[in-house]
Amino acid sequence: MNKRIEKLIYLGKLAEIVINETQAEKLIAYMDLLLERNKHINLTRIVDEDEFIKLHLLDSLTLLKLIKNPQTKILDVGTGGGFPGIPLAIMLEEADVTLMDSTKKKLSVVQSIASELGISNIKTLHGRAEELGQDHQHREKYDVVTSRAVANLTLLSEYCLPLTKVGGQFLSMKGRDYQEELNAAQIPIDVLGGKIAAIEKGLLLQSEYVHVIINVKKIKPTPNNFPRIHGKIKKDAFPISK
Ligand code: SAH
Numbered sequence: 394m395n396k397r398i399e400k401l402i403y404l405g406k407l408a409e410i411v412i413n414e415t416q417a418e419k420l421i422a423y424m425d426l427l428l429e430r431n432k433h434i435n436l437t438r439i440v441d442e443d444e445f446i447k448l449h450l451l452d453s454l455t456l457l458k459l460i461k462n463p464q465t466k467i468l469d470v471g472t473g474g475g476f477p478g479i480p481l482a483i484m485l486e487e488a489d490v491t492l493m494d495s496t497k498k499k500l501s502v503v504q505s506i507a508s509e510l511g512i513s514n515i516k517t518l519h520g521r522a523e524e525l526g527q528d529h530q531h532r533e534k535y536d537v538v539t540s541r542a543v544a545n546l547t548l549l550s551e552y553c554l555p556l557t558k559v560g561g562q563f564l565s566m567k568g569r570d571y572q573e574e575l576n577a578a579q580i581p582i583d584v585l586g587g588k589i590a591a592i593e594k595g596l597l598l599q600s601e602y603v604h605v606i607i608n609v610k611k612i613k614p615t616p617n618n619f620p621r622i623h624g625k626i627k628k629d630a631f632p633i634s635k
Contacts, residue, residue: 397421401446408596410454412484419483419510420450426506427474434498436474447596452603453477453541454484455595456564459608460537463487468535470522470553471495471543475503477566478539482507482515491535493518493525523620526555533558533614541566546578546607547631551620554585557611563587566595566604575607581631586613 398417405412412420424445431437439445453476460467464487469478472492482490492515494500500517507515518525525531538553538561546565553563567574575592582589587609595604620626 395421397442397446401450404446404451405454408451408455410451410457412454416483419512420480421446422510423475423479423483423506423512424450426509427502430502430506431474434502436499436502447598448603449474449476450480452566452596453480455593455604456481456539456566456606457484459562459564459593459606460485460488462536465489465536466534467491467537467539468493468518468531468556470538470540470549470556472503473499473542475507477541478515479503479507479512481539482512486514488514490515491518492516493520493522495519495521521623522552522556523623523626526552526615526620531556533611536561538563539566540564541604546571546574547581548626550578550582550585550587550609551626551631554582554587554609554611555615555620557587559586559611559614561611562590563609563611565607565609567607568604569602571605571607580633582609584616584631584633585619586611586615588612 401417402412463485467488467490469492472478472494478490478492497519504517535556538557557563590610591608593606594602
């Protein structure tokens with residue numbers, strides 16, 4: 394077995410993520426092709442393979458323990474180079490994974506690499522989260538909505554909760570200094586129909602957590618006036634007069 398594949402399986406085991414050989418091969422092949430394409434279009438700043446394995450592949454896979462039903466409809470908001478969506482799609486073959494981004498070029502690269510590797514349970518969706526959240530084809534249609542490194546939690550909740558089905562979950566990956574963002578997002582999450590179910594620890598590296606996962610359950614429908622239009626979300630504070 395290739396050394397890098399062995400390493401990924403081993404590190405996965407340490408992080409309590411079971412990766413089989415076929416899955417590990419695909420994950421590493423995705424890394425190789427993405428790093429190749431990254432020479433021409435900026436998809437990631439992480440170009441060292443060891444770092445890529447940890448900070449992209451394993452970090453994305455920490456979400457697996459929170460996804461209870463493998464036959465699920467997942468939406469990755471602001472997927473960029475395909476994280477965490479592609480590693481999840483490789484591991485959860487029965488899931489139906491939609492990768493969304495506002496940059497079309499990134500999506501076409503991710504789509505073409507996925508097709509080349511035979512990752513067939515993904516589709517790409519070009520657009521802004523706050524517009525797709527008002528589109529009946531997408532609003533409240535996803536069981537699990539994920540997002541990493543896209544926006545602060547208040548903004549992200551307005552992007553992601555309208556797209557989450559009632560009964561579904563919104564999983565946000567945040568840095569260790571998440572507390573302040575979380576405090577600020579408490580009321581917006583409530584208004585948007587969510588309820589914080591748990592704060593889970595993500596990947597542990599050198600005795601520090603790379604991310605925590607904010608696990609938000611969608612408990613009631615999002616009011617029709619959310620998400621607001623782009624200019625309003627960016628400019629105006631979250632309206633919290635309840
Ligand atoms: N999730 C990836 C990429 C993070 S970079 C990772 O963790 O590596 C943030 C990405 O979000 C960019 O590709 C950007 O185009 C996208 N993005 C930012 N705002 C967005 C919005 N409102 N709707 C959809 N995509 C958005």
